[in-house]
Every structure is written in C-alpha cells, then in structure tokens.
Amino acid sequence: MRKFAVVLSLALLLAACASMNTSTTPATDAEAAIRAAEPGFIRAFNAGDADAVARYYSDDAVFLAPNAPIAKGMSGVRDAFRAFLTSMHPTLSFTPDRIVQSGDMAYEYGHYTTQSSAGNDMGNYMTVWRRMPNGDWKIVADSVNSSMPMPGMAH
Numbered sequence: 001m002r003k004f005a006v007v008l009s010l011a012l013l014l015a016a017c018a019s020m021n022t023s024t025t026p027a028t029d030a031e032a033a034i035r036a037a038e039p040g041f042i043r044a045f046n047a048g049d050a051d052a053v054a055r056y057y058s059d060d061a062v063f064l065a066p067n068a069p070i071a072k073g074m075s076g077v078r079d080a081f082r083a084f085l086t087s088m089h090p091t092l093s094f095t096p097d098r099i100v101q102s103g104d105m106a107y108e109y110g111h112y113t114t115q116s117s118a119g120n121d122m123g124n125y126m127t128v129w130r131r132m133p134n135g136d137w138k139i140v141a142d143s144v145n146s147s148m149p150m151p152g153m154a155h
Contacts, residue, residue, distance in 0.1 A: 030101035033137045034108060034129060038094075045092045048085040054078035058130060058138035065144055077142075090116035094125070104131035112144070123147040 037056065044052035054077050057063070063071040063080055071080040084090070094112035106129045113122045123146040130140045 030106035030129065030131070030137060031099040034099055034106065035096065037137070038096075042092055042094075045081075045085070045090070048089065050078050050082035050085055053081045053085075056139055057142070058132070058140045061138070061140050061142065063142045066146060088116040088118055090114045105129065106137070111147075121146055121148055 041053065041056055054074050057074050057077045059074050061072075061074060061077055063077045065071070065080060065084075068080065071077045092112060092114050094110055096108050096110040098110070099106060099108045107126065108129065109124065109126045111122065111124050114120065123144060125142070125144045127139055127143075128141040129137045132138055
C-alpha cells in the first residue's frame with residue numbers, strides 16, 4: 001500500500017508540472033509551462049480531487065505506480081488516483097530536477113515526498129509530456145518509484 005501511495009504521489013507531482021493551458025507559451029518553452037502547472041496539480045492532489053488531477057493527463061496516458069496494475073487512459077488514471085486519495089489522504093510535495101524538451105515532447109524527472117495515513121514516503125519520478133494540438137501540455141506517461149525500503153527489507 002505504501003508503494004502505491006508513493007507512485008500515486010509521484011504521478012501527481014509530475015502532473016502538477018504540466019500546464020493545463022499553454023497555448024500562449026512558445027514551443028521552445030515547455031519548462032515554463034510545466035512548472036506553471038505545479039501549484040494547481042499539488043492543490044488538486046492535496047484536496048483529494050482525482051478528477052482535477054486526471055485532467056493533467058492525456059486521453060491515452062499510462063500511469064505506472066508501484067504495487068499496482070498499469071492505469072491506462074485519463075479515466076484509468078483518475079480511478080487509480082481516486083482509490084489512493086480516498087484511502088490514504090496524502091499530501092504531496094515535489095521538485096523537478098530537470099525538464100528537457102524536444103519539439104512537442106518533453107520529459108521531466110525529480111523527487112517527491114508524501115505524507116499519508118500509511119506514513120511518509122519519498123522517492124523519484126519520471127514524467128513524459130506531449131503538446132496537444134491546441135497547445136496544452138498533457139502527461140502521456142508517468143512513473144513513480146519510492147526510495148524507501150519495502151516493509152521488512154533493509155535499505
């Protein structure tokens with residue numbers, strides 16, 4: 001359960017970095033658009049609003065959370081977050097370490113922390129963004145991994 005919370009937290013963190021409306025952002029400025037989305041994503045995540053979190057993802061997104069099946073599509077991502085946010089009541093903070101853009105694609109990696117009813121977690125994430133035809137940046141692939149040892153394992 002802790003690993004899933006970490007992965008879910010990471011996904012949210014990555015989603016927070018994406019802009020919901022970057023149509024006025026130059027094509028070479030994915031970093032600004034992604035960083036501008038961070039506060040809204042974190043607000044939605046920390047409020048437990050799975051619908052708002054899912055809107056940062058594309059219709060064909062995939063979300064890879066630890067100890068959970070792959071979530072596919074915006075509705076699958078929403079359902080994965082809803083289950084996590086409802087059961088764990090987590091709070092999230094994250095910091096992107098690097099954002100790299102190539103054309104209409106960008107990737108981001110960084111680190112995160114979560115606090116939840118299951119305990120605290122920290123780890124890393126990798127998120128891939130794509131500029132949509134309307135100029136919005138959406139998450140198309142998201143993966144989170146905890147840096148914490150699994151219960152019963154030494155670190």
